[in-house]
Amino acid sequence: MGSVPLSHYLALGSALFAVGFAALLVRRNALVVFMGVELMLNAANMTFLAFSRAHQTMSGQAAAFFVIAVAAAEAAVGLAIMIALVRNRNTLNVDEVDTLKY
Amino acid sequence: MTEAILFYPMALVAIGGALGMIVSRNPVHGAMFLVLSFFGIASIYVLLAAELIAALQVIVYAGAIMVLFVFVIMLLNLHEDDLERPRLTPGTILGGAAALAFWMISFMIFADLPDQTMPVELSEGFGKVASVGRLIFGPFILPFESTSILLLVAMVGAIVVAKPRI
Amino acid sequence: MDWLSGMNPAEGLQGALRWIVLFPLFGAAVNGLLGKRLGRANVHLVACGAVFASFVISAIALYTVSFGDASRITDLWWRWFSIGGVPVEMSLTIDRLSAVMMCVVTGVGFLIHIFSTEYMSHDEGYWRYFAYLNLFVAAMSLLVLGSNLLVMFVGWEGVGLASYLLIGFWYTDEEKAFAGRKAFVVNRVGDFGFLLGIFTLVGLFGTIDFEQLQALAASITPDAVLDAGIFSGWTLGAVITMACLFLFLGATGKSAQLPLYVWLPDAMAGPTPVSALIHAATMVTAGVYMVARLSFLYAWSPTAMATVAVVGALTAIFAALMAYAQNDIKKVLAYSTVSQLGFMFIGVGVGAWWAAIYHLVTHAFFKACLFLGSGSVMHAMRDETDIRLFGGLRKEMWHTWATFGISTIAITGVLPLSGFFSKDAILHGAHANPNIFFPWVPTFTYLIGLVAALSTSFYMWRMFHLTFHGERRGMLEHRAHEGGNAMVGPLWILAGLAVGSAVWGLPLSGGARFENFLEPVFRAADENIARMTALGAEKLGVPVPHEPAHDFAAMLPGYLIALVVALIGFGIAWYLYLGPGKQIPAKIAQGAPAVYRAFANKFYVDEFYRAVVVVPLHTTARFLWRVVDSFIIDKLFVNGSAVLTGWMAQLFRYFQDGNVQRYAVVMAVSAVVILWVFLG
Numbered sequence: 001m002g003s004v005p006l007s008h009y010l011a012l013g014s015a016l017f018a019v020g021f022a023a024l025l026v027r028r029n030a031l032v033v034f035m036g037v038e039l040m041l042n043a044a045n046m047t048f049l050a051f052s053r054a055h056q057t058m059s060g061q062a063a064a065f066f067v068i069a070v071a072a073a074e075a076a077v078g079l080a081i082m083i084a085l086v087r088n089r090n091t092l093n094v095d096e097v098d099t100l101k102y
Numbered sequence: 103m104t105e106a107i108l109f110y111p112m113a114l115v116a117i118g119g120a121l122g123m124i125v126s127r128n129p130v131h132g133a134m135f136l137v138l139s140f141f142g143i144a145s146i147y148v149l150l151a152a153e154l155i156a157a158l159q160v161i162v163y164a165g166a167i168m169v170l171f172v173f174v175i176m177l178l179n180l181h182e183d184d185l186e187r188p189r190l191t192p193g194t195i196l197g198g199a200a201a202l203a204f205w206m207i208s209f210m211i212f213a214d215l216p217d218q219t220m221p222v223e224l225s226e227g228f229g230k231v232a233s234v235g236r237l238i239f240g241p242f243i244l245p246f247e248s249t250s251i252l253l254l255v256a257m258v259g260a261i262v263v264a265k266p267r268i
Numbered sequence: 269m270d271w272l273s274g275m276n277p278a279e280g281l282q283g284a285l286r287w288i289v290l291f292p293l294f295g296a297a298v299n300g301l302l303g304k305r306l307g308r309a310n311v312h313l314v315a316c317g318a319v320f321a322s323f324v325i326s327a328i329a330l331y332t333v334s335f336g337d338a339s340r341i342t343d344l345w346w347r348w349f350s351i352g353g354v355p356v357e358m359s360l361t362i363d364r365l366s367a368v369m370m371c372v373v374t375g376v377g378f379l380i381h382i383f384s385t386e387y388m389s390h391d392e393g394y395w396r397y398f399a400y401l402n403l404f405v406a407a408m409s410l411l412v413l414g415s416n417l418l419v420m421f422v423g424w425e426g427v428g429l430a431s432y433l434l435i436g437f438w439y440t441d442e443e444k445a446f447a448g449r450k451a452f453v454v455n456r457v458g459d460f461g462f463l464l465g466i467f468t469l470v471g472l473f474g475t476i477d478f479e480q481l482q483a484l485a486a487s488i489t490p491d492a493v494l495d496a497g498i499f500s501g502w503t504l505g506a507v508i509t510m511a512c513l514f515l516f517l518g519a520t521g522k523s524a525q526l527p528l529y530v531w532l533p534d535a536m537a538g539p540t541p542v543s544a545l546i547h548a549a550t551m552v553t554a555g556v557y558m559v560a561r562l563s564f565l566y567a568w569s570p571t572a573m574a575t576v577a578v579v580g581a582l583t584a585i586f587a588a589l590m591a592y593a594q595n596d597i598k599k600v601l602a603y604s605t606v607s608q609l610g611f612m613f614i615g616v617g618v619g620a621w622w623a624a625i626y627h628l629v630t631h632a633f634f635k636a637c638l639f640l641g642s643g644s645v646m647h648a649m650r651d652e653t654d655i656r657l658f659g660g661l662r663k664e665m666w667h668t669w670a671t672f673g674i675s676t677i678a679i680t681g682v683l684p685l686s687g688f689f690s691k692d693a694i695l696h697g698a699h700a701n702p703n704i705f706f707p708w709v710p711t712f713t714y715l716i717g718l719v720a721a722l723s724t725s726f727y728m729w730r731m732f733h734l735t736f737h738g739e740r741r742g743m744l745e746h747r748a749h750e751g752g753n754a755m756v757g758p759l760w761i762l763a764g765l766a767v768g769s770a771v772w773g774l775p776l777s778g779g780a781r782f783e784n785f786l787e788p789v790f791r792a793a794d795e796n797i798a799r800m801t802a803l804g805a806e807k808l809g810v811p812v813p814h815e816p817a818h819d820f821a822a823m824l825p826g827y828l829i830a831l832v833v834a835l836i837g838f839g840i841a842w843y844l845y846l847g848p849g850k851q852i853p854a855k856i857a858q859g860a861p862a863v864y865r866a867f868a869n870k871f872y873v874d875e876f877y878r879a880v881v882v883v884p885l886h887t888t889a890r891f892l893w894r895v896v897d898s899f900i901i902d903k904l905f906v907n908g909s910a911v912l913t914g915w916m917a918q919l920f921r922y923f924q925d926g927n928v929q930r931y932a933v934v935m936a937v938s939a940v941v942i943l944w945v946f947l948g
Contacts, residue, residue, distance in 0.1 A: 003103055003105050003106040003219075004105050004106055004109045004149075004220065005217050005218060005219050005220070006215075006218040006219070006220060007212040007213070007215050007217070007218070008109070008113075009146075009150070009220075010208075010212050011208075011209055011212050012113050012116065012117070012146070014204075014205055014208040014209065014212070015117055015205055016116060016117065016120055016139075016143075017204075017205075017208075018201045018202065018204050018205035018208075019117070019120040019121060019123075019124055019201070020120065021200075021201040021204060021936065022124060022197065022198055022201035022202070023123065023124045024197075024929075024932060025193075025194075025196075025197025025198070025200065025201060025929065025932055025933050025936055026124070026194045026197045026198050026201075027124065028189070028929070029129055031129045031132075031171065031174070031175060031178075032123070032124075032129055032132055033929070034171075035123055035129075035132060035133065035136050035171065036123075036124070038136070038163075038167065039120055039123070039136065039139070042139075042140065042143055042159075042163070045143075045147075045155070045159075046143065046146065046147075049147055049150045049152045049155060050150060052150070052152065053150045053151050053152070053220055053221070053224070054218060054220055054221070056221055056224060056225065056228070058228070058229075058233055058234070058237055059237070059241075059242075061152050061154070061155055061229060061233075061234055061237070062234065062237040062238055062241075062242045062245075064152065064155045065154075065155060065158065065234060065238060066242070066245050066246075066249055068155070068158055068159065068162050068163060069162075069249045069252075069253065070249065070252065071163070071167065072162055072163075072166060072167055072253070072256075073252050073253050073255075073256035074256070075167045075170060075171070076170065076256050076257065076259075076260040077256050077259045077260050077263065079170060079171065079174045079260070079264075080259065080260035080261075080263040080264035081263055082174060082178070083174060083177065083178070083263075083264045084263050084264060086178050087266070092178065092180070094927070094928065094929045095927060095929070097926075097928075098925055098926030098927045098928075099926055100926045100928075101924050101925050101926030193927075193929065193930055193933050196933050196936075196937055197929075197932075197933045197936060200933065200936035200937045200939075200940050201936065203940045203944075204936070204939070204940050204943070207940065207943050207944060207947065211947065
């Protein structure tokens, strides 16, 4: 019998998700915002795997596998965009990048 | 029992690292904290009998992605005064409150769930490389191939976007 | 005559009545649409030909109803519509009264068309002129021939339209265009009354057909109180009086009586043949015709008839006084027309129906001749109208002098010309026909009529002397010459008719021929008058008065008085303008300048109307335009809604500030709220 119930794993996952979400909403440095996104993805992975063990099926792990792969690709492109952003606007402050407006 | 002994400290590490990331002013510090958090998460994956994924977490996430992050931070060569000053705007407060509220809601939901315990005895080779491999070359072949194309496209995209001149 | 009756002309005529209207209507269409390309000769042919065709049919119709079997022929053209159980048909009727009118309209119209071919020969828009003229004849025919009030009203409006078009014919001149507008607008006021009259009659009798109305009118009890319909609680007599008065309001507009006569003098801005046809002979007589048509109805309303007579009398004298100081040859004739129309209304107002119609006919002849004569003078004197510049034209324009003179003798009522008989028939009816309801009316109208006759004589002879006799006072280097045959011919024909039509008025035994001729038409009216008088006598406790005699002996005193009056007028005019008293008019003008100015300015009636009616309307219209339309509707609502949309958009625009993180915060908060609501 596992001594840690499923809900604890889920609570952890949602806590991590909340922290990542907070980083996304509160911090103004674009890199930190991006790190929050990665954290959120990990929280989702955690949930996948927790249920995978709970239901004794491997599909959750396959899903987590692909999440990691996609996260890698996304990180690469996102960071490339950051580089281009700094090159053009000379700032990483999210508040200063607001030209997509009226 | 062993599981509990391992789970709660590692959970603390994961959350601690995450919180550290969110409060550190220097993004390099934040990246380091995040790496710490990933290690904690990887240990929990092991507890969840997802050994391959744990390994991949360390290798790909902590090892490749976060390294890339640190490379870019270094590349961008931020000065001390470029670092952001903490500002308490209505947006910030709302954002923090929203995240907190979100966690509390989900927590309340989980608390309502019947206490479901994790099974201990899992099937032979559960979470091992072979099983995952059988899956990704079997039922999940299409996502696998698409992901490979996605990685190719991401590579090309990253190069094109980051180049000084097209 | 045998071969005629073998053809059964009544039947053939039935289908032909509509052609009296259609010929000139098609002529108007052809000339209006193609006239410019057809060339002068063709336009003249079409226009004159159309009117002549109508005249021929009218003449045949007159002959048929006089000597044929049928005294009344109806042509049911088509059924227009039916509303509330009242059928309205486009239908034409001809009886003796309308046949006489039609012959006058088309005959005089034809002569004026001939005159116009030479008078308008210099004008560029001749094809337009003839189109309008034909349109007028068509509309007037519709008015006269209509079997019911609505067809008459269509014609009524149609002649108003033609009048407007023709008065403002030279529309590039602002004053002339305004004159046309004034005529139309004043007419409209009258038409409003006409419509109210029609509505009242429909509400009361449920029909607008003349024949049906006549039948219903035979059994009226004027004291009966109505108990159903919109007039419940009123007496029948009161409603009929109201209807008659409304209709008379329309007549005052069309026939230029008080208070709606103001358009007629201004209407002289149009070409002179137009003045001759429309504003002397035909259109303005439509009011008289209408009252005569409804004589059987007016008979039941002594109030309405007294009103008609009194208004006619007052108009007659008022207009005559205005003519005293006029120096424009056409204006004198215009006021003269108004005055003579007043006479005609006296005639219908006192129940001398045939006399009014007779005067209508004779007036058409001599007034048209006078107007055409003035046109001839204007044509010779380069369109000058101020008689102070004329003088001695007798030597240069003999034909015009002769015909003008004959017509002047006719209008002033001198033996043996027709005007004498017609005017005197009216005056005789005025003082001889008894009126037990308003006993002062006979004396009143007779005396006013006499003074008006005196004035007529005076100002007509004044104009005649100033224009044709004496020495030339102005335009001395210009030599006037007579017009061609097309102008002189109609002048002589009309003058001849002015002389010849006296025959019908001779008071032979048993009354004048004209009177007897129209007796069947007015029999119903006379009977109704007799019944009404009997009822009134009963109510008032007065003995029933007996019929006045119409033979020569009875009329002799009246004849003599009228003759004396006319000669007095002639004498005064001769003395003041031709004889030794030449300085007196100037002295009068200098001695009492305010009075003279009052006369010359037509007693400031136009100015009064302007201040009381026109200016308030103008101000209201301007207010509505500037404030309501321009400001409230345009600025507030139209522009305002656009501006409001702009403001709202400006407001909402601040929600999109480009800060992506802000968007994320909003999304997060929304997600939390939704979760809370749906899961909490």
